[in-house]
Amino acid sequence: MAEKVKLLSVKEPLLLPVDDSQHQTAMNSTGGKHCPEERQHMEFSVTTMKRKSNYMSCHGLNQLVGQRTRTCRRLPSKIILQNISAIFNVGVNAVMGPSGCGKTSLINILSGRKTKGVSGHVVFSGEVIPDNFRYIVGYVPQDDNISGVLTVRENIMFSAQLRLPRTFSYYDKTQKVKDVISELGLEHCSDSRVGTALKRGISGGERKRTSIAMELIVSPGIIFLDEPTSGLDAATAISVVQYLYNLSRDDRIVIMSIHQPRYAIIKLLDSVTLLSRGELVYNGSARAVIPYFTNVLGLECSKHNNPADFFLDKINEQEKEYDEEKGEVKKSVPTKSSMFAAKFRNSDEYAQLQNKLDPIIQTALRHPVAKTPSYANNYFWQVYYLAVRANKVLTRDPSPYFQVFSTIVLAIFTGVIFFQLDTDIQGQRDRAGAIYLTIVNIAVSGVSGLDIFARQRASLVHESTSGFYSIGAHLTTVISLDLIPLRILPALVYSPIVYFLSDFRAGAGRFFFFVLTLTLLSYASIAAIFMISCFIKAFNVANAISILMVLASTCFGGFLVTLESLEDWIAWLQYFSFVRYSFVAFMWNEFEDTVFCNRLPQNTANNTDICLSEGVLTCCDIIPQNCNLSRTICGDELLDQLGVDQFNMWWNIVLLTVLGSMFMVLSFVALSIATRKK
Incomplete structure (x- = not known):
């Protein structure tokens, strides 16, 4: 019995219609009650067809990518895909070809993740795919972006909590997770951690199946996989494809790109x-x-x-006819590679394919669908579930504790070098050096978080694009449970050790201002590193730019070179230096209204009265004992010499906060660009 095809809205899992016998069987198995998935679906299509008629098709797909030379001169657009028309039915569908042939690009276009430079149409079960299509299908990237410190069950449950709507009870979600684990044969490792670089976890095949399980939570009628066997040994690769084959027997469409499978895998393809x-x-x-x-x-x-x-060797042989140096065809006649495509377009197989595709696109264009992407849970629930995961990561990942330990060692080392600084003229220079070294230590330590941010970026792009959560929810969690406790904690540990070992200026107000400034410096430097990791995907490039940025900020800090001596064309960069603002604040805190002088050999009385009554040194409140008044220098004079008298110390605190916040805003912009459809 045919019935109306229904798909879930973006907030519910994707479901496919069943005939009466299948529906009755499901009712019997649940005691006559509708299962949660049946209660949650909403109409997506108005086409009437049986479940076995589910399919995906593409019609005249073309993709062009703009090119530029190193001098930014525009080149002709590069053709990635050219006039691709194909159909994918229920079963395991493999997209194959040599490296660079467009396999991943085709998968991304079919899944709704790539639209830039693309023309043509993609149809699913009789309708053009909507904007929210990537939220309601399963997509497994080539690299598994799952948390290594969580167990298999916890990772899958995280997907269920965020991708299933609030109308699903906790029991329903737990049962759904249990069913998916059983379906993919993960029972034996369900409570084992996935594993990290520091601690080994589950095998590569189990890790890949965990990624698949996180997508099956939404009960998708179609699942995409980008080279799921990449990096796996032969036996594990066959095991993964066998599980995909079993999933497809449940009326699912599986579309995967695969490079050069062995014969045992070929036999499983439909x-x-x-x-x-x-x-x-x-x-x-x-x-x-x-x-x-x-x-x-x-x-x-x-x-x-x-x-x-x-057939991959034959295709490769024909592609060697191209001139790799100029990117042009050696001969005026068509190459054998293009002749393969031309022969297919002239074959009976292609004619039969077009006979299937023509009525599909004609029907689909009569029913345009354009849904606005949304999420299964609102912002506050997204932050809550992200916070739960972040808390588990925080308590299980040992790397933050290593960072705190290294900070303590570095603080003790710095304090020992500048132990109990004097108040003479030599001590004045030493104090300035201790302050600057403290600033550099904290600023450079922020680069250590780049590796973590880079891993988070890959996970974020996949999860946000798949409809787990919004960028705002992710940034809220990162700031509250990552940047503040993990990245600023070292500054709080570092401050009292260095301050008291070096014998910086006494006073509770001075000490807490020191802690506040160092904390904001850590925040600004980490925000800058985080911003770079958001803009730049390649870790090596991001690492080089992060180091360059910290070094540049150090150069414009005001200690190595007097800022007034800089030329106008480069001096403006000092206003983007977080080292500069923190250095000025520290110097004000340490040297304002102080005096440094050479010592007299004999013990003399305190010269405070002379200083104040005769106006010999009006810059200080107290002159140290045994001070040679003929050879003194005020702390304010040092501030003038270093050119740090432009703003008072509280203005520098404000500017440091603004600079860090600006970096976070730019991070939001970068992540929004990275996760939008391209």
């Missing part, structure tokens, strides 16, 4: 799509691809040759 330099070479049954090469292309596969090796 459909094969071959690409060569962005052109379609074949789309159809996996059983018919070898006969197609033999009958149409005149290329016969030897008896003991792996079919995947055979």
Whole structure:
């Protein structure tokens, strides 16, 4: 019995319709009650069809990417995909081809994750895919972006908490997680941690299945995988594809890119799509691809040759006809690679494919769908679940404790070098050096968080694009449970050790101002590093730029070079230096209204009265004992010499806070750009 196809709204899991017999069986298994998934679905399509008619198709897909030279001169756009029309039915559908042929690009376009430079249409079950399509399908990236310190069950539960709506009870979500774990054979490792670089966890195949399980939480009718066997040994790769094959038997569409599978994997495929330099070479049954090469292309596969090796080798052989130096065709005649695509377009197989695709696109264009992306849970629940995960990571990850330990060691080392500084003229220079070294230590220590931020960025891009949570919720959690407790804690530990070992200026107000300034310096430097990690995906590049930024901020701090001596064309950079603002604040705190002088050999009385009554040194409140009044220097004079008298110390605190907040705003902009559809 045919019935109306219904898909979930973006807030609910994707469900496919069932016939009466299937529905009755499900009712019997739940005691006559509707399961939570059935209660949550909303109408997405108005097309009437049976469940077995679910399919995905693409029609005339083209993708162009702009190119520029190193001098920013615009070049002709590069063709990534060219006139791709294909259909993917229920079962395991493999997209194959040589490296750089456009496999991942096609997967991203089909899943709704890439739209920039793309023309053509993608249809799912009779309707053009909506804007929220990427939220309601499963997508497993090539690199598994899951938390290593959480268990398999906790990772899957995190997906359930954020991707299933609040109408699902905790019991429903727990039961759903249990069912998915059982479906993917993860019972034996469900309570084992995934594993990190410091501590080994589950195997690569179990890790990949965990990533798949996190996507199956929303009961998607279609799941995309980008090279799921990459990095796995042969036996593990077969195991992963076997689980995907079993999932597809439950009327799911599985579309995966795969480079060069072994024969045991080929036997599990229902459909094969071959690409060569962005052109379609074949789309159809996996059983018919070898006969197609033999009958149409005149290329016969030897008896003991792996079919995947055979047709990928043939495609590779033809692509060598291209001139790699100039990117042009050597001969005026079409290359054999393009001839493969041309022969497919002229084949009976392609004619049959077009007969299927033409009515699909004609029907789909009559029912345009455009849904605005949203999330299954509101902002506050997103922050809550992210905070729960962050708290587990905080208590289990040993790296923050290593950082605190290293900070203590560094603080003691600095305090020993500048132990109990004197108040003579030499001590004045030493105090300025101790302050500057303290600032540099805290500023440089922020770079250590870049590796963590880089890993978080990859996870964030995937989870936010898949509809787990918003960028605002992520930043709120990062600031409140990462930047503040983990990155600023070292500054709080560092401050009292250095302050009292170095015998900086006495007074509770002076000490707490020192702690406040060092804390804000840590916040600003970490915010700058976080901003760089948000803008730049490559860790090596981000690391180099982070170090360069800290060094530049150090150069414009006001200690190594007097800022007034800088040329106007470069002097403006000092206003973006967090080292400068903290250095000025520290110097004001330490040297305001003080005097430093050489000592007299004999013990003399305190010269306070002379200083105040005769106006010999009006810059100080107290002159140290045994002070040679003929050889003195006021702390205010040192501030003038270093050019740090432009703002008082509280203005520098304000500017330091503003600078750190500006970096966080730019981080939000960068993450918003990274997670939007491209």
